[in-house]
Amino acid sequence: MPLLGCIADDSTGATDLAAMLVANGMTTVQVIGVPQGPMPDADAIVVALKSRTTPAADAVAESLAACEALLAAGAKQIFFKYCSTFDSTDEGNIGPVADALLKRLQSGFAIACPAFPANNRSIYMGHLFVGQALLNESGMENHPLTPMKDANLVRVLSRQTEGGVGLVPFPVVEEGAAAIRREFTRLKEAGRRYAITDAVTDAHLRMLGEACAEHALITGGSGVAMGLPDNFRAKGLLPERGDAASLPPPRGAMAVVAGSCSRATLGQIGLARDHVPTLELDALANPDAQALVKEALGWVEGKLSEERPVVIAASAPPDKVAALQQKLGREAAGTLVEHAIAGIAQALVERGVGRLVVAGGETSGAVVQKLGVTSLRIGPQIDPGVPWTYAEPGGLHLALKSGNFGARDFFLKAFAA
Numbered sequence: 001m002p003l004l005g006c007i008a009d010d011s012t013g014a015t016d017l018a019a020m021l022v023a024n025g026m027t028t029v030q031v032i033g034v035p036q037g038p039m040p041d042a043d044a045i046v047v048a049l050k051s052r053t054t055p056a057a058d059a060v061a062e063s064l065a066a067c068e069a070l071l072a073a074g075a076k077q078i079f080f081k082y083c084s085t086f087d088s089t090d091e092g093n094i095g096p097v098a099d100a101l102l103k104r105l106q107s108g109f110a111i112a113c114p115a116f117p118a119n120n121r122s123i124y125m126g127h128l129f130v131g132q133a134l135l136n137e138s139g140m141e142n143h144p145l146t147p148m149k150d151a152n153l154v155r156v157l158s159r160q161t162e163g164g165v166g167l168v169p170f171p172v173v174e175e176g177a178a179a180i181r182r183e184f185t186r187l188k189e190a191g192r193r194y195a196i197t198d199a200v201t202d203a204h205l206r207m208l209g210e211a212c213a214e215h216a217l218i219t220g221g222s223g224v225a226m227g228l229p230d231n232f233r234a235k236g237l238l239p240e241r242g243d244a245a246s247l248p249p250p251r252g253a254m255a256v257v258a259g260s261c262s263r264a265t266l267g268q269i270g271l272a273r274d275h276v277p278t279l280e281l282d283a284l285a286n287p288d289a290q291a292l293v294k295e296a297l298g299w300v301e302g303k304l305s306e307e308r309p310v311v312i313a314a315s316a317p318p319d320k321v322a323a324l325q326q327k328l329g330r331e332a333a334g335t336l337v338e339h340a341i342a343g344i345a346q347a348l349v350e351r352g353v354g355r356l357v358v359a360g361g362e363t364s365g366a367v368v369q370k371l372g373v374t375s376l377r378i379g380p381q382i383d384p385g386v387p388w389t390y391a392e393p394g395g396l397h398l399a400l401k402s403g404n405f406g407a408r409d410f411f412l413k414a415f416a417a
């Protein structure tokens, strides 16, 4: 019976969270889409949706269905995982989904904490930083689907919910769990439904996790989940365990497919280009998913190997993304590239690829759907937030890389891991 039931708004976010729970000693299974049949046996279940950029009403309905399945399986606490860069628009989907989950859980208060110091996301006085840059100056202001143009999370979340949004500021978080709990009570009494919580270090996240032990709903990035296993241990519900990750040995050819246009991914493609066969598709010149798949399959012939990966990317810098969006519309441009990358991934697996890295959250969602993956076992981390996983059915080794995660040599080091 799961202790923690998690709902993630995209696939890379789900593996990121699952890896965090595994690293902190919870056995964890990731399931793709709203669970239909019997639930796997694990301390935590992470349901991976593709609800970050769908219409808010659809995201709410899917998240509620996932919540229902997790509660029916016995989950004692629900975690709503969104991006550490708070990817969303004024229409949602963070606010609407959190509102609906709180209502379902008959609760009136939750934290909202995307901080993830291991990946350079910190929150100070309610402002989200990526490294030393404010969110809106970090490159995320150019995201193809969820451009983030405001770093003040109290303001950002306030635009997505009718519930009041307050702040647990740095000095309170520094004081520890008891002070944080007192601030929660004060904010609740002042009519706030959400608390953005400052956090700059892992120690802050652990104290926040401790302070949320009795919350029905926790919302945030994977970082704040690091403190939750200890809450279950303190109640005698979870045995002491080390790292709970192990996978069958990898086999088959190696490939990377990328639909992420984030700065980190563009840098990783840049480095890979100097070391392994790399195809950069031009979706602007050739805005046809089938044609892009055909081009990629022609190029890859004779290049697949068990010694080094091939890289196939549709990723493009902001001006090219903007041009395609102007031509087709934002959603259609995204969907076209997602279909192309998913089609390429499927064809690569049919041609013997057994180890596949996918770069991009929406892109990963499209790929796992196309491959018919129903669940992922979580293995060792390649870089913070990106583990190898074992996809079933089919037995493919998959790494779903969030756009902005991973070192510059990620596409090479993943296969050495």
Ligand SMILES: Nc1ncnc2c1ncn2[C@@H]1O[C@H](COP(=O)(O)OP(=O)(O)O)[C@@H](O)[C@H]1O
Pocket: 143, 144, 145, 259, 260, 261, 262, 265, 283, 284, 314, 315, 316, 320, 321, 322, 324, 325, 333, 334, 335, 336, 337, 338, 359, 360, 361, 362, 363, 364, 401, 402, 403, 404
């Ligand atoms: N050349 C391009 N022009 C327009 N959109 C693109 C292009 N390449 C990729 N995209 C789209 O950009 C989006 C990137 O989102 P995602 O996969 O979530 O990456 P990230 O993890 O970096 O946010 C996807 O919908 C993808 O299809």
Ligand SMILES: O=C(O)[C@@H](O)C(=O)COP(=O)(O)O
Pocket: 010, 012, 013, 014, 016, 017, 082, 083, 084, 085, 221, 222, 360, 361, 362, 385, 401, 402, 403, 404
């Ligand atoms: O929290 C994070 O940053 C990631 O887990 C995540 O959600 C990534 O989303 P994408 O950048 O769309 O891959």
